[in-house]
Amino acid sequence: MAGPVIKEKLLFVSSWFCPFAQRTWLALNEKRVDYEYYEMSLKDPTTNQWYQLGEKPKWFLDLNPLGKVPVLAYKEGDETHCVYESLICNEFLEEYSPKEQPLLPDHPVAKAKSRIIIDSFSSKFVPLFYRILLRQDKESQKEAAEGMLAELRQLEQKIDPEGPFFQGKQMTLVDCALLPWFLRMSILQHYRNFAIPEDCPHLVRWTQDMEQLPAVKETQKAPEGGSSYDEQLLFHYQRYADASAKSTSARDFK
Ligand SMILES: N[C@@H](CCC(=O)N[C@@H](CS)C(=O)NCC(=O)O)C(=O)O
Numbered sequence: 001m002a003g004p005v006i007k008e009k010l011l012f013v014s015s016w017f018c019p020f021a022q023r024t025w026l027a028l029n030e031k032r033v034d035y036e037y038y039e040m041s042l043k044d045p046t047t048n049q050w051y052q053l054g055e056k057p058k059w060f061l062d063l064n065p066l067g068k069v070p071v072l073a074y075k076e077g078d079e080t081h082c083v084y085e086s087l088i089c090n091e092f093l094e095e096y097s098p099k100e101q102p103l104l105p106d107h108p109v110a111k112a113k114s115r116i117i118i119d120s121f122s123s124k125f126v127p128l129f130y131r132i133l134l135r136q137d138k139e140s141q142k143e144a145a146e147g148m149l150a151e152l153r154q155l156e157q158k159i160d161p162e163g164p165f166f167q168g169k170q171m172t173l174v175d176c177a178l179l180p181w182f183l184r185m186s187i188l189q190h191y192r193n194f195a196i197p198e199d200c201p202h203l204v205r206w207t208q209d210m211e212q213l214p215a216v217k218e219t220q221k222a223p224e225g226g227s228s229y230d231e232q233l234l235f236h237y238q239r240y241a242d243a244s245a246k247s248t249s250a251r252d253f254k
Contacts, residue, residue: 001045003059006073006080010035010096013063013071015042017236019180020086021070022219026176027090029215031101039223040069042247050247067248087118090173103173114167117158118177125151129181130253132192133240145194156200163202164209175210182207183220190234191241 004011012028012035014021028035040060044051056067064071064084072089073082083092094104104111128151131144155178160168166175182203188194196204210216222229239245 001057001059003057003063004036004038006075007036008075011038011071011073012036013038013040013060013069013073015040015069016221016223017233018069019184020068022180022183023086023176024070024072024089024093025219026179026215027093027103027173029218030171030176031093031097031103033093033097035072042069050245052246053248087122087173087177090176094173103171103176105167105172114172114174117155117166117174121151121155121178125155125178126181127253129184129188130240130250132188132194133237134243134245134250134254136243141192145192148194149197152196152200152203156203159202159206161202163206166206171215179207179210179216183211183216184233184237186230187234187237187241191237 004013010028010033012024014025014037016039042051042056043049044055051067053067060071061067063073063082066084068084070086070089071082071084072092073080075081083089090103094102104114125148128144128148132141132148135141135144159166162168165171166178182196185194185196185207196207220229222232226232227235240250
């Protein structure tokens with residue numbers, strides 16, 4: 001199967017439902033990078049089953065040997081450059097694109113603080129999100145939910161109470177890295193009756209404010225035809241909620 005042609009213009013290889021890809025999509029939009037979107041199907045078109053790692057198209061594994069979206073790729077002279085792993089893609093964009101729209105604060109300590117929030121969220125919150133869905137017995141679902149409540153309460157202490165962004169007046173890589181999972185809270189609500197608790201009002205306000213931004217709305221597009229983005233997203237996560245998901249990502253968080 002032939003893949004996309006890599007040109008000088010930045011190519012963004014994404015899958016519409018993927019929160020990791022959405023992290024990079026948000027940064028691309030907010031920084032107003034000139035990029036081309038390529039929708040990567042993580043299902044084998046011949047069997048309609050989710051690909052296992054070795055089965056993914058060669059062109060895709062050549063760009064990212066981990067076989068995951070997002071990927072950024074472009075040509076410079078004869079050389080093809082590719083960058084993958086959402087957080088690394090976002091840091092790359094900070095260097096690659098003009099500085100008019102910085103997504104990290106200037107001061108080295110403030111920068112480090114942003115990275116600490118992102119790092120902690122990625123290693124603790126993100127796995128808990130999937131565990132709440134993937135775990136099938138009530139007791140371990142409850143355990144994961146309690147872990148997430150503790151994480152939410154810690155984030156509530158860190159968010160700027162005035163907003164509108166997580167760290168105040170400007171969008172940063174913290175918004176890009178965290179927001180995709182907050183935009184998916186309705187999935188936990190639907191399948192596990194889990195919601196952001198009332199003692200985290202700033203996180204609720206932040207999510208609602210972010211949902212109104214054009215740079216965010218642009219990343220919430222369902223594939224052509226069928227039902228709404230929210231309905232298709234809910235359907236996509238059903239395989240996590242009933243533990244039938246066999247994809248590489250589902251295995252990563254079990
Ligand atoms: N650590 C990676 C995770 C990316 C990831 O898991 N992407 C999923 C889609 S949401 C993927 O491509 N999975 C491949 C598969 O399941 O076959 C990142 O931050 O970019």
